[in-house]
Amino acid sequence: MTPAPADVLAAAAARGWSIGVAESLTGGLVVAALVSVPGASAVLRGGVVAYATDLKASLLGVDAALLAERGAVDPDVAAAMAGGVRRATGADVGLATTGVAGPDPQDGKAPGLVYVAVATPERATVRRLDLPGGRAAVRAGAADGVLSLALEVLARG
Secondary structure, three states, X not given: OOOOHHHHHHHHHHOOOOEEEEEOOOOOHHHHHHHOOOOHHXXXXXXXXXXXXXXXXXXXXXXXXXXXXXXXXXXXXXXXXXXXXXXXXXXXXXXEXXXXXXXXXXXXXXXXXXXXXXXXXXXXXEEEEEOOOOHHHHXXXXXXXXXXXXHHHHHOX
16 A cells, blocks of 8 residues: 555654655655645655765765665665764654666666665664566655655654
C-alpha cells in the first residue's frame, strides 16, 4: 500500500516534529510528494538532493572514508544521510534515500537495490529494498519506501 504523504506529515505534526529529506536516486520525488499536501510547510523544513557521491559528504556530512570504502549505496550511508539532513535543515526527523535506479549497476550494486532511512531524536532506522522494474519504478518504489518507513517510525510513539 502506498503511504499517503499527508499521513506522514500528520504523524510528525502530532509529535511536534519537523521533517527534512535527503535524496539521491529519488531526485526530489519525496519532497515533491510531501509539498503536494496543503499545509506541508507547517512540518517540512526542506530537502537536499545529493545525487553525486561527493555531495553526500559536503552537504550532508557523510563520512568521506565510508563513501570511499563502501560507495553511496550502503545502509550506513543511508543512516548518515538521514542524520545529516536533520542537522542541515534543523529538522527533528530526517528521511533519506540512496540506491541504484538503473539501468546499469553502480559500484558493483545491482539496479533495484535501495536503502531508505529515517532518523529521529531517538534513533536511526534503515531498511533495505530490492525493487523490481525499470528506472522510474525503482525511483517511485524508493520514495514510497521511505514514506512507509517514516510512517512506521513516527507511529511507534
